[in-house]
Amino acid sequence: MTAAAHPLPRTAGRTAPGRPATADGTPDFSVRSLWKVFGHRPDRIPGDRSLDGLTGPEVLARTGCLPAVRDMSFDVARGEVFVVMGLSGSGKSTLVRCLTRLVEPTAGRVLLEGQDLTALPPARLRDVRRNRISMVFQHFGLLPHRTVLNNVGYGLQVRGVGRAERNRRAAEVVDLVGLSGYEQRFPDQLSGGMQQRVGLARALAGDPDVLVFDEPFSALDPLIRRDMQAEVIRLHRDMGKTMLFITHDLSEALRLGDRILIMRHGELVQIGTGDELVGAPADDYVADFVADVPRADVLTLRWIARPDDPPDAAGAATLPADTVVRAAIPVVSGSAGPVRVVDGTGTDQRTLGWVGRDDVLALVAGAGRPPHRRRADAGDAATATESAAIEPAAATGAPA
Numbered sequence: 001m002t003a004a005a006h007p008l009p010r011t012a013g014r015t016a017p018g019r020p021a022t023a024d025g026t027p028d029f030s031v032r033s034l035w036k037v038f039g040h041r042p043d044r045i046p047g048d049r050s051l052d053g054l055t056g057p058e059v060l061a062r063t064g065c066l067p068a069v070r071d072m073s074f075d076v077a078r079g080e081v082f083v084v085m086g087l088s089g090s091g092k093s094t095l096v097r098c099l100t101r102l103v104e105p106t107a108g109r110v111l112l113e114g115q116d117l118t119a120l121p122p123a124r125l126r127d128v129r130r131n132r133i134s135m136v137f138q139h140f141g142l143l144p145h146r147t148v149l150n151n152v153g154y155g156l157q158v159r160g161v162g163r164a165e166r167n168r169r170a171a172e173v174v175d176l177v178g179l180s181g182y183e184q185r186f187p188d189q190l191s192g193g194m195q196q197r198v199g200l201a202r203a204l205a206g207d208p209d210v211l212v213f214d215e216p217f218s219a220l221d222p223l224i225r226r227d228m229q230a231e232v233i234r235l236h237r238d239m240g241k242t243m244l245f246i247t248h249d250l251s252e253a254l255r256l257g258d259r260i261l262i263m264r265h266g267e268l269v270q271i272g273t274g275d276e277l278v279g280a281p282a283d284d285y286v287a288d289f290v291a292d293v294p295r296a297d298v299l300t301l302r303w304i305a306r307p308d309d310p311p312d313a314a315g316a317a318t319l320p321a322d323t324v325v326r327a328a329i330p331v332v333s334g335s336a337g338p339v340r341v342v343d344g345t346g347t348d349q350r351t352l353g354w355v356g357r358d359d360v361l362a363l364v365a366g367a368g369r370p371p372h373r374r375r376a377d378a379g380d381a382a383t384a385t386e387s388a389a390i391e392p393a394a395a396t397g398a399p400a
């Protein structure tokens, strides 16, 4: 992957690392000990402690059952863009389908604003799917004999909304996704990107609380894909809806996600902001995912600030800890001495550490993290202090 392929992550300077995006952190979705096991008598797998430590494929070999989602717990905050990433077959689609019980979980709970969806009777679950959670898939699933306007209004029609009101609402969201003037066209008269915009408009028409995207743009060519990503960012900025987004494309995840969940063999490997995944990958699997990301475009000064006092700090320039390293280059390179890196504002402001030209150059030159921040290898006799030093001051970065 080339450097140019990676945009700046949305996370940098926007949210506290590792924390949901909303100020109060109210969870929209809470997933608790969720399992989906495929195979004969799947119920026996979640409680079987003898399988602990085996990988998904090993469980399959031993039991004939595949844990596609395995004991996962995490929260998605209201208004957050939460991305689920993993290689093909890691369980992303199964996980996301379990959230609305399009796939019935084997064990565990899914709470939407505190309401346990796994306990809902079918009629109430249908209500939730119709009114509160909309899905956008790779295959647009548009009805070929209906116009754009009627495709977008279809969900409202199913809900019993009258023609005048649903046309008004449909026209509004058609405009929102940039398709004004195409209301009377049929799907086969539109390009792939435009069809996906119709899919997006259809999902928005019912004004859901949560939008779920399952690899929606993977069939689109790269330029249209970027357009659609920008569209999602714009819609999120304007509407602030909670979004769950599945992708196997890291640049898409970094571009869209407030936080990213990495899955492997049905298990949660790490949850974090883009800079947390790049700065402190939980294991080699995550490290491989992020290996080609230009670190200076993703990491913030928080990650490279040295805690020790510089010999001469008088008159030093100051930069916020959430400044992306590349954006800090003009100030750092124009300063005679190290730059002070601060966290917080006003009276809460405190010095986190110092960054000099060499620190920035090392990162831009691709030398990786400076030695004082390098992650201890497994089995390394790192002291507690060394281990603590790899975490940025305010990051949690750990799997939930």
Ligand SMILES: Nc1ncnc2c1ncn2[C@@H]1O[C@H](COP(=O)(O)OP(=O)(O)OP(=O)(O)O)[C@@H](O)[C@H]1O
Residues within 6 Å of the ligand: 038, 039, 066, 068, 086, 087, 088, 089, 090, 091, 092, 093, 094, 095, 248
């Ligand atoms: N209905 C099913 N019956 C049996 N196994 C299934 C079923 N659905 C999915 N699986 C298996 O569960 C695992 C996870 O599949 P899933 O489609 O969730 O992965 P994914 O990460 O979304 O993959 P992709 O990126 O290729 O879509 C895979 O090994 C898949 O073969």
